[in-house]
Amino acid sequence: MKFARPAVPLPASRPTILPALAVLILCVHSPLAAQSTGPAPQPSPLQVAITFDDLPAHGPLPPGEFRPEPIRSILKTLKAEQLPPVYGFVNGFRVAEYPYQAELLQEWIASGNALGSHTWSHPALDTASAKKYIANIAENEPLLKKVDPHGDWHWFRYPYLEEGNTLDKREAVRNYLFAHHYKIAEVTLDFGDYMWNDAYARCAIRDDETAIASLHDSYLATADEYITYSRTLSQRLYGRDIPYVLLLHVGAFDARMLPDLIALLRRRGFQFVTLAQAESDPAYSIDPKIAYPGGGLLMELTASAHKVNTPDATEPEAELNRMCR
Numbered sequence: 464m465k466f467a468r469p470a471v472p473l474p475a476s477r478p479t480i481l482p483a484l485a486v487l488i489l490c491v492h493s494p495l496a497a498q499s500t501g502p503a504p505q506p507s508p509l510q511v512a513i514t515f516d517d518l519p520a521h522g523p524l525p526p527g528e529f530r531p532e533p534i535r536s537i538l539k540t541l542k543a544e545q546l547p548p549v550y551g552f553v554n555g556f557r558v559a560e561y562p563y564q565a566e567l568l569q570e571w572i573a574s575g576n577a578l579g580s581h582t583w584s585h586p587a588l589d590t591a592s593a594k595k596y597i598a599n600i601a602e603n604e605p606l607l608k609k610v611d612p613h614g615d616w617h618w619f620r621y622p623y624l625e626e627g628n629t630l631d632k633r634e635a636v637r638n639y640l641f642a643h644h645y646k647i648a649e650v651t652l653d654f655g656d657y658m659w660n661d662a663y664a665r666c667a668i669r670d671d672e673t674a675i676a677s678l679h680d681s682y683l684a685t686a687d688e689y690i691t692y693s694r695t696l697s698q699r700l701y702g703r704d705i706p707y708v709l710l711l712h713v714g715a716f717d718a719r720m721l722p723d724l725i726a727l728l729r730r731r732g733f734q735f736v737t738l739a740q741a742e743s744d745p746a747y748s749i750d751p752k753i754a755y756p757g758g759g760l761l762m763e764l765t766a767s768a769h770k771v772n773t774p775d776a777t778e779p780e781a782e783l784n785r786m787c788r
């Protein structure tokens with residue numbers, strides 16, 4: 464997907480919808496179905512692990528809302544919905560700026576959820592050197608050790624999902640991560656949720672309830688569309704639904720929408736699993752070994768490596784950027 468990344472050119476333009484016959488052929492040949500060892504697990508019903516990025520603070524807030532509120536609201540929803548432990552990926556520099564925000568990380572842990580690393584200051588690997596990027600990962604560790612001394616925080620989420628715009632960088636960072644016992648928290652479902660937070664803050668300043676209702680509807684409609692996008696791509700690559708890992712952010716609109724998003728996922732047949740459960744699927748251990756400027760879903764990198772077309776999907780960014788200006 465293009466929208467979820469910063470303004471960096473993608474390796475190839477989004478392919479158009481394939482003719483039905485070509486899709487059928489791709490499905491039959493599912494290029495990676497044979498790479499799994501043993502019988503492929505068949506999650507039934509569908510499975511998804513929800514994850515949140517940019518703890519403890521993401522995006523602008525609407526008037527009258529304070530920084531702790533989105534995270535506290537998210538934690539309340541996760542508890543009410545009885546979700547299994549959810550990973551939140553931390554940028555420590557926020558806590559260095561606002562030390563009280565360490566409390567939010569502690570609340571996340573205290574409510575039974577888990578923390579991982581999202582680098583110290585959210586650099587883009589496309590524009591950073593591998594050396595600086597690795598130092599930025601290491602810089603985040605003292606905070607994680609301090610707030611979560613007994614937790615399994617050695618899960619790493621790449622900012623912007625950029626795993627390396629050159630193979631050398633990709634390999635250097637992966638080698639560091641594995642040598643330091645990190646697992647990579649790959650993403651396989653993403654609808655650009657973060658883009659609604661800015662529009663929501665603007666529309667809330669205007670107290671424009673009609674616009675906010677429209678944001679509510681477009682958030683869910685886009686999530687639904689990208690569920691289909693990921694499921695279609697999974698079928699093309701693996702001939703089955705893998706357990707998905709959904710990327711969300713701890714923004715104000717994400718917090719407001721979480722109950723409805725969880726309801727949508729349940730209506731579409733999903734059960735909720737942990738990140739470790741989802742990523743234990745063999746699909747997550749196939750390394751596409753490609754340079755991929757701009758970042759993307761693991762399945763998009765894999766599709767690019769195997770010359771499989773990605774499905775068509777709408778990109779709501781321009782419309783969201785126009786709202787409430």
Ligand SMILES: [Zn+2]
Nearest residue numbers: 516517622623
């Ligand atoms: Zn991030």
